[in-house]
Amino acid sequence: MSANRFRWIAASGAVVTVLAATVMPGRAGISPTTVSYLQTLAPNAWITMALAANGVANLPTEHLRSVSGSGVNDYAKAILALAALGQNPATFGNVDYVAQLQALASGGQLGDPAFLNDDAWGILALSSASISTSDPLISSAKSYLVSHQNSDGGFGFAVGSSSDSNSTAAALLALREAGVAADAPALASALSYLRGLQNGDGGFPYVAGTESDADSTAWAMLALRKLGLDPAEVTQPGGTPLTFLASLENSDGSFSWMLSQPGANAFATQDAALALSGATIPVGYYRPAVDGAYVYRVEGRDRTLCNTRLDGSTAYDLLAAGATACGYSFSGATIEGLGFLLTDINDEHASGLASWMYLVNNEPASVGLQSYQLQPNDEVLVYWDPDYRTPEYPDYDRPLRLGLTSAAVASGGSVTATVTVFRDGAWSSLDGATIAGTPSPVTTASDGTALLSLPDGRYTLQASKTDFVRSASQELSVGDGVSGTMQLKVEVVEGGGGPGGTVGGSSIVFSVTPAQLDFGRLTPGQRAAGDVTLKNDGTVDVAVTAEVKGDPLFAALVLGGVAWPEFAVDVLHQHTAPVTAELTVPGSYLGRGIKTGELIFWADPR
Structure with missing residues (x-):
C-alpha cells in the first residue's frame, strides 16, 4: 500500500461480531500477556529493546529524547534502543548521543578506567550506531577489555574485581561484536567460565554457588546466541535456560527474579523478554537508508x-x-x-x-x-x-522538532505532542507552537506539549511558529486508522459489529455507514440490497474503489450498479456519496447457511 492510500474494511459475519482482530506483531518467544505487562510499565531503553526485539511496532520514543545521566552506560543504552528502532542516535536526542559517548574516551578506553562494564556497552552502542568496528576507539576499548580478563576466563564489573556471569556475558557480546573470533582464546575461556556457572535447573546464577535468576540467565542466553550457540541446547539435568525462564513466568505475563522470590519483577521481565525474543545485542543497527546516505x-x-x-x-x-x-x-x-x-x-x-x-x-x-x-x-x-537575521527575531533560523508519545492510539484515546527547538546545541521545549494537520490547529502549552484527542483517522502533523523553521512531519494513526469494520450478513436457505470504518490522511477523515448491512435470508435466485454512505469529513477530495474477499458468493456483489471490480466514485471533501450494495444468490447456488466475506473500500487522495 502506498503511503498516500487508505482503506476502510467492511467484514461480513454470521452474527454481529467484528471479525477483524488486532494481532500483536511477531513475538518470537514471549506471550501477549508479557507484551501487555511491559507496556504498562514506564518505558525505558531496555523495555524498548525487548519489545522491538519481539516485533512490537509503534513504540513510544519520547523517553529517548534525553539522557538523565552523563556516563558511558547512560548514552550507550539510549543509543542501543534507538538503533533497535532504526533511529539515528546522533540526531534523535537533545544532543548527539554518539559524540557524547565518544567524548568520554580516555587513555584507550571508554568512561571510567576503573570499570570494564562501560567499555563493553560502549563498544556495543558505537557499533549499533554505524561506527565501524575497525574504528580506533572500538579497537582500543576491545584491547582494554581483553587485557583485564580474569585468570578464570571471566570478567568482573570493575578492573580487578571477581568474575560474574553478567559482566562476562557483556564482555562476550562486546568482544564478538568488535570482531574477535568466536573461537579466539579470550572468548573460548570466557565461554568456558560462563557455561561452568550453569546450575542443574538450567538457569544461570550471578556467581557460582548461588541460586539461578532471570537476569543472569537472560544475559547468558544473549551471549551464547552471539557466539552462534543455541541456548535450547545448553542443557542440564533439570532443563535449559529457556525452560528455567519459563518456570519464572507469572500469570500476568511478568517474570519473577528467582524461584525463591516469586512475584512480578520489572527488570527480570524486560531481560527475559529480550532473551526469549531470539535476538542478541545489539537488537538492531542504525543504517542510512539504501536510497541515500x-x-x-x-x-x-x-x-x-x-x-x-x-x-x-x-x-x-x-x-x-x-x-x-x-x-x-x-x-x-x-x-x-x-x-x-x-x-x-x-x-x-x-x-x-x-x-x-x-x-x-x-x-x-x-x-x-x-x-x-x-x-x-x-x-x-x-x-x-523571510527576515534574515534581524535583531527583531533572534530565534529565527532555529529548527523545530515534533515528537509524539505514540504513533498510534486506540479509538477515543489521546497522544501527547511535544514541540522542541534547537538552541545552544540542545533541544528545549517551545510554547506557543502550532501543530497543523489536525481538524483544528492546536497550540503547545508553556512546557511545549499539547494533548491531542482526535477522531479516528490517519494524520500527518507538523509544528510551526512564526520566526522558527517548521518541523519535519510525523504520522499519527487514531483508532483503526486506515481501516474499520462493518458487519455484512446473509443466510442462504432452501428455495421453495463493529463501528463504522475510518481512514484519514494529512487532512482527510473518511468514514462509511451504517455500522451493519444484513442481506437477510435469501433463497437461490433472490436478491437483496442495502444502502451505504461514504463520507469525507476532511479537506482533501478522495477517489474510492472497492475490493471483495471471502466466500465466493460475494464475488457477485454489485456496488453502485456495477460489479464491484468496476466500482469507482469520487467523494469531494466535506461531502458524502450514497452507494447501493446489491447481492443476488445465483439460481444454481448449492451452498446453504450463513456466508461471510470482507468488503474493502480504498480511498486515494486526489
Missing part, C-alpha cells in the same frame, strides 16, 4: 518541498539531487569567496532580507553549499528565511 529536507515558505535521503559529497550535491527526487527547480549565483548562493527554489525568490539558508545537523554551516563536505550521518535542512 544523508537526510535532506527543504522547508519552503508555506510547505515542505522535499524530505528524503540522498547521496552526495557536498551539500550542493544534495540540493541538485533533491531537484530530481522531489520535483523542484532551483537557481542561484556564484559569489566570489563564497561559491554558489541559492536564490530561488520554484517561485520563491530571495530578495531584500528574504533568503534561502541551510543548516547541517540543526546548526548553520560556516561555508557555502558547494564548499561543505558531507560527513557521516549529516542531516541537511534548506529553508526559506
Whole structure:
C-alpha cells in the first residue's frame, strides 16, 4: 500500500461480531500477556529493546529524547534502543548521543578506567550506531577489555574485581561484536567460565554457588546466541535456560527474579523478554537508508518541498539531487569567496532580507553549499528565511522538532505532542507552537506539549511558529486508522459489529455507514440490497474503489450498479456519496447457511 492510500474494511459475519482482530506483531518467544505487562510499565531503553526485539511496532520514543545521566552506560543504552528502532542516535536526542559517548574516551578506553562494564556497552552502542568496528576507539576499548580478563576466563564489573556471569556475558557480546573470533582464546575461556556457572535447573546464577535468576540467565542466553550457540541446547539435568525462564513466568505475563522470590519483577521481565525474543545485542543497527546516505529536507515558505535521503559529497550535491527526487527547480549565483548562493527554489525568490539558508545537523554551516563536505550521518535542512537575521527575531533560523508519545492510539484515546527547538546545541521545549494537520490547529502549552484527542483517522502533523523553521512531519494513526469494520450478513436457505470504518490522511477523515448491512435470508435466485454512505469529513477530495474477499458468493456483489471490480466514485471533501450494495444468490447456488466475506473500500487522495 502506498503511503498516500487508505482503506476502510467492511467484514461480513454470521452474527454481529467484528471479525477483524488486532494481532500483536511477531513475538518470537514471549506471550501477549508479557507484551501487555511491559507496556504498562514506564518505558525505558531496555523495555524498548525487548519489545522491538519481539516485533512490537509503534513504540513510544519520547523517553529517548534525553539522557538523565552523563556516563558511558547512560548514552550507550539510549543509543542501543534507538538503533533497535532504526533511529539515528546522533540526531534523535537533545544532543548527539554518539559524540557524547565518544567524548568520554580516555587513555584507550571508554568512561571510567576503573570499570570494564562501560567499555563493553560502549563498544556495543558505537557499533549499533554505524561506527565501524575497525574504528580506533572500538579497537582500543576491545584491547582494554581483553587485557583485564580474569585468570578464570571471566570478567568482573570493575578492573580487578571477581568474575560474574553478567559482566562476562557483556564482555562476550562486546568482544564478538568488535570482531574477535568466536573461537579466539579470550572468548573460548570466557565461554568456558560462563557455561561452568550453569546450575542443574538450567538457569544461570550471578556467581557460582548461588541460586539461578532471570537476569543472569537472560544475559547468558544473549551471549551464547552471539557466539552462534543455541541456548535450547545448553542443557542440564533439570532443563535449559529457556525452560528455567519459563518456570519464572507469572500469570500476568511478568517474570519473577528467582524461584525463591516469586512475584512480578520489572527488570527480570524486560531481560527475559529480550532473551526469549531470539535476538542478541545489539537488537538492531542504525543504517542510512539504501536510497541515500544523508537526510535532506527543504522547508519552503508555506510547505515542505522535499524530505528524503540522498547521496552526495557536498551539500550542493544534495540540493541538485533533491531537484530530481522531489520535483523542484532551483537557481542561484556564484559569489566570489563564497561559491554558489541559492536564490530561488520554484517561485520563491530571495530578495531584500528574504533568503534561502541551510543548516547541517540543526546548526548553520560556516561555508557555502558547494564548499561543505558531507560527513557521516549529516542531516541537511534548506529553508526559506523571510527576515534574515534581524535583531527583531533572534530565534529565527532555529529548527523545530515534533515528537509524539505514540504513533498510534486506540479509538477515543489521546497522544501527547511535544514541540522542541534547537538552541545552544540542545533541544528545549517551545510554547506557543502550532501543530497543523489536525481538524483544528492546536497550540503547545508553556512546557511545549499539547494533548491531542482526535477522531479516528490517519494524520500527518507538523509544528510551526512564526520566526522558527517548521518541523519535519510525523504520522499519527487514531483508532483503526486506515481501516474499520462493518458487519455484512446473509443466510442462504432452501428455495421453495463493529463501528463504522475510518481512514484519514494529512487532512482527510473518511468514514462509511451504517455500522451493519444484513442481506437477510435469501433463497437461490433472490436478491437483496442495502444502502451505504461514504463520507469525507476532511479537506482533501478522495477517489474510492472497492475490493471483495471471502466466500465466493460475494464475488457477485454489485456496488453502485456495477460489479464491484468496476466500482469507482469520487467523494469531494466535506461531502458524502450514497452507494447501493446489491447481492443476488445465483439460481444454481448449492451452498446453504450463513456466508461471510470482507468488503474493502480504498480511498486515494486526489
